[in-house]
Amino acid sequence: MKLRLSSEFVFQLFALLIIVILVHAVYVGLIRPSADAVLLAQAELLAAGADFVPQRSIYVVIRDLEQEACFILLLWALAIMGYKARRVMDEQQLLAQRLVDVPAGTSILPEDAREYSRSLEALDEKTQDFLLPRTLLAALQRFATTSSIPAVSNTIREQCEGESDRLDSELSMVRYIAWAIPSIGFIGTVRGIGDALGQAYEAVEGDISGVTASLGVAFNSTFVALVLSIIIMFCLHQLQLSQERLVLGAQRYCDKRLMRHLTVH
Numbered sequence: 001m002k003l004r005l006s007s008e009f010v011f012q013l014f015a016l017l018i019i020v021i022l023v024h025a026v027y028v029g030l031i032r033p034s035a036d037a038v039l040l041a042q043a044e045l046l047a048a049g050a051d052f053v054p055q056r057s058i059y060v061v062i063r064d065l066e067q068e069a070c071f072i073l074l075l076w077a078l079a080i081m082g083y084k085a086r087r088v089m090d091e092q093q094l095l096a097q098r099l100v101d102v103p104a105g106t107s108i109l110p111e112d113a114r115e116y117s118r119s120l121e122a123l124d125e126k127t128q129d130f131l132l133p134r135t136l137l138a139a140l141q142r143f144a145t146t147s148s149i150p151a152v153s154n155t156i157r158e159q160c161e162g163e164s165d166r167l168d169s170e171l172s173m174v175r176y177i178a179w180a181i182p183s184i185g186f187i188g189t190v191r192g193i194g195d196a197l198g199q200a201y202e203a204v205e206g207d208i209s210g211v212t213a214s215l216g217v218a219f220n221s222t223f224v225a226l227v228l229s230i231i232i233m234f235c236l237h238q239l240q241l242s243q244e245r246l247v248l249g250a251q252r253y254c255d256k257r258l259m260r261h262l263t264v265h
Contacts, residue, residue: 008083011079011083012076012079012080012083012173015076015079015080015083016072016076019072019075019076019079020072023068023071023072023075024068027063027068031059031062031063032059032063034057034059035057035059035060035063038057038059038060039060060220061220061223061224062220062224064188064217064220064221065188066184066185066187066188066191066221066224066225067188067220067221067224067225069184070181070184070185070221070224070225070228071228073177073180073181073184073228074177074181074228074231074232076177077173077174077177077178077232077235077236078232078235080173080174081174081235081236081239084167084170084171084239084243085239085242088239088242088243088246089242090130091130091131091132091246091250092242092245092246092249094127094130094132094133095132095246095249095250095253098257099119099120099123099132099133099136099257100116100119100120100136100140100257100258101119102116102257102258102261106261107261107262107263108143108258108261108262108263109263109264110143110144110147110264111144113140113141113143113144114140114144116140117137117140117141117144120133120136120137120140121137131159131160131163131246131247131250132250132253132254134159135155135156135159135160135163135250135251135254136254136258138155138156138159139152139155139156139159139254139258139259140258142155143262147264148264149259149262149264152258152259152262153259156251156254156255156259157251160247160248160250160251163247163250164243164244164247167243167247168240168243171236171239171240174232174236175236177232178229178232178233178236181225181228181229181232182225182226182229184221184225185221185222185223185224185225185226186221186222186225187221188217188218188220188221188222188225189218189219189221189222190218191217191218191221192217192218192219192221193218
């Protein structure tokens, strides 16, 4: 468990570093130069007195620092959720395997529990850390020591409930990112409005270009942040749904493949 948490932390750290480098490179090499070119072309047309309606460019909408930070956090959250989703998929594949091979009509006595545990103990360390093998092994060990079917049922329920709580707690960073992205968008809004107020004297003199540009920063940052937060929350709910299905599937597996075969003298 500690090794898995350590490897996951290292993955998150390197994922954040790589995402920061790639996103900043895209912004420096493509997005900001393209946005500056669009704004320059519009300014030249406006200065020439041309009759045109400025078109909203995606480069201009996402060009500011707040939007860059939001994209970095979005990709980081997706990387974290992708890592966890891959593990859930690996664990769900075990639900189709016969980890405890009990023939139909065969009963498992307390003294037989150790024999059936050997196949689980023979699994590799990574697989043994998955929910289903851990739950089956804990149930068999409890049955061997207590010879009580209700105790086994309680063990299975406790293992599944504990796993559900653990999976939920490990999503705290993703939830924080989902909260942080709109907050960064609001920071951009405050910055843009503050800049607009600072240029109010120019608007009084008839030049409203600075005020409109600053208000554009304010509204664009909020718009981008809210759209990205919607994407994160959708992916987060899908991940939670798959995790809940995994826990319920493991509990049903134990009931079907193990509990109904348990017998005491």
